[in-house]
Amino acid sequence: MTSKRPFLSWCLDHFSPPEGLLLLILSVIVGATTGLASVFFVKLIFAIQDFAFGSVSGMLPFLGKWIYVVIPIAGGLLVGPLILFAQEAKGHGVPEVMQALILRGGRIRARVAVAKIAASSLCIGTGGSAGREGPIIQIGAALGSTMGQVLRLSDERIRNLVACGAAAGIAATFNAPIAGVAFAIEVLVCGLQMRAFGNVVIAAVAASVVSRNLIGFKFAFQVPAYNMHSTLEIVLYLILGLTAALIGIMFIRMLNLAENVFDRWKFPQLFKPAVGGLLLGLVGLAYMHLPNLSFPAGSAAHGGGLDTPIPHMYGSGFPFIQAAIQGHTPLWILVALIFLKPLATSLTLGSGNSGGVFAPSLFTGAMLGGAMGHLFSWWFPDIGLNTGAFALVGMAALFSATARAPLTAMLIVFEMSN
Template identity: 45%
Template sequence: MVLAIGVGAGAGLGSIAFRWLIKTFTRLLSGHADYAAAGGSANPHVPWLGPAFVVIAPVVGGLLYGPLVDRFAKEARGHGVPEVMLAVAQRGGRINPQVSVVKALASALCIGSGGSVGREGPIVQIGSALGSTLGRVVKVSEDRMRLLVACGAAGGIAATFNAPLAGVFFAMELILGTFSAEAFGATVLASVTASVIGRAAFGNTAFLVLPPFHVEHLAQYGLFALLGVVAGVVGVGFTRVLYWIEDACDWAWRGPEWLRPAAGGLLLGLILLVLPQMYGVGYPVLEKATQGGYVIAFLLLLLVGKVVATSLTIGIGGSGGVFAPSLFIGAMLGAAYGAVAGHLIPGTAGNAGAYALVGMGAVFAGASRAPITAVVILFELTGQYTIILPLMLAIVLATATSRLLSRDTVYTLKLRRRGIDLHASAPHAALGSQTVETVMEAVPVQLPADADLETAADLLTRSDHGVLPVLDDRGRYVGMLTARAVAEALTDAFDARPPRASALAQPAPALTADAPLSTALHTLVTASGSGLPVLDPGKEHLVGWLTHQGALRALHPAAPAPAAATT
């Protein structure tokens, strides 16, 4: 709890510093607090250049952050969230400590010089790096390290968007990929702490000012459902274009990597000259779209422009997130969709702004396949309960459409392109249709639930696994008793009767004998200890034990496998 609060406080302070850096570099390089709202004005620092200064600004920014990233933290390039997901899934939550500083400077320079990316990816990586660094300092276990990384991500999202619930679900849905009471409690503490600090600095208001929302006719639900399907397609399309342009940049560039952002910044500058609304994150443009400030043709132009500008920013080696661009794209899509519907069925469609709000969440869900986060963050941004039903409908359909069209999300595709699959077995592994039962080992020595500490300590000293499964009087699996739990209990002074094994048993991830081995491997890799208990299909009785060695034997069938034992 103390560590979670500490990480949340660090993420909140980091968010304040990061937003100050963005504002400072934006004023320095554009002469405005947010140039997207300035609409092609000149830079007062160099008025003789007129609006053409936007061609030079990305080049200058690239010359500053390109060498910084290339020299000190190459993982700070890009949108950041995939690197955090990889660290949690396969690296025990270990993140290079200097990433937080490099990412903050590089992303602030990129956004301030016109990079059309968001600030949520950087703050997630910054907060996660802080959590990982704190975990290393106090030398926590890998499980705790992963949880601290998730706390940093939750705190970063909460403080940046003033959305504490969204921070919690973002961390559990995307970073941890699992839901548990422990993870929920820790991320809530971090998120609340970061939100309190963020609100002290920025006030208790959402980062966007959005119009009131209400459903006027039941027939609108059909329109929202169709919008969800379209948004799912657009979300997948955004993901594909993002990596197509990155591939094109990789193919075209032959110079040193530190110079790539500056050289590519010239192309980005030409886009900004034509569409200055693409400069930076673009929240003022998004707000104006939800309020009906643009015609349909210009909304579609802004949609396409954002897809291209964000993809080019990432492709040339820029640093920033894709969360805010997906919200921007969704708002343009929804506003255009609502305007068209208003022309076709004016008495039924209702306000186009409502479709812009729903489109924001639906496109993000289509790109990330994080429906809970999408629902919660839009609810927190608007503070209106009336948004929930149409928002849930559109987001679920967008997520389902995205899943039908693509195996990967905007976050996982980056890793798969590098040969990393967070949820599958090792590449080229000959796992076939094997189940856990075919490779599990014999059950370790079992401990009755009413066993005393002396008996447990004696059996643990002879155990090869450092843990003992605990069974109740009917032979049903209760949990695992670790050597650490027994050692701590033996050093405590008891006023009454010492605890029994059942009181010290801890729940642990358990597999079933009929589970596919390819699925079980992910659970095995992310779990601490020397193996996992294997239960019968009814999940009551212990029938075996899956170890890392047993899993390796499945990858090398020539090695003899031990006979499985059952109880």
């Protein structure tokens, strides 16, 4: 007895549209849907963050700075059941998409998109040191894969739709359609055919158009004008790049170590994210007791954000990246965050929480570049170096080291900073 075929699959076989037209229409649908999901995801993160560190903090004033411990633990307790509901929602998101492309013909369960949105928004909104780009890549890929499975398309077509969804995720969350296309080609599907390449471009543009119409045409970072005053600066940027490679290796090894420790720990998976939240909270609590900390108001990307001070290594950290690019951050804080941000991200994602590593990589790179910019300015005062320029270059350099995607790294920084 044959199983009942989905209505859309029957229509596809009955009308037999040209393959190029079919994939064109599907790529627009995947891109637009991912754009909508990205907007919802970002708004949900801000709503949870405002509630957790604004409303809840106001309702429990007796906790004082211990609120920075309690909120991440609560977030971890909420994330745990979601990870059990869909194991693929655990961790970064990008490795799971690559695994689906290589081992399962691009097939990703539909429940992953729902679980990933919920788990990642709870994690990041309650202070988890992670980015939103990894989750939205996996969400877009899951949407594309689900659409291909419902229509009973071939593995090749499903892989194409997965690449479309991933590119659309980058385009929507970073307002960077070109970087989204580069990411899909450079990281996910290296052997992309020209025909499939066009679909990825269309999906990325569709996602970017939807995101810009709903959120507004805003760049993540406002960058002042920089000028090169001496050819010596090229050598200094080279030194920064080499240092970023070393810090990137440290970041990767710290994250791998945390994942291995938590994976081998004989403890219920349901509560591991809460343990990671506890350790993260203790780091944040200690950090908030440091003297002379400054806190940029609001969020630099996609809206107003939160005015309540939270540790700089919590969340994506975009407001403090903006401060580093403007050159408004003291050297000692930059140096401390070079190591504290990878530590916080390792505790967050290693314990099974959900989020991306792109934003933490950009954050760490900005801190490294800003710190080295300060040092170079002291060592070569006559050149007139701008520390913010080194922070911007450091973002691309360290992202390239951790993601091993130099083209995507350059394009993301260019598009995020206009």
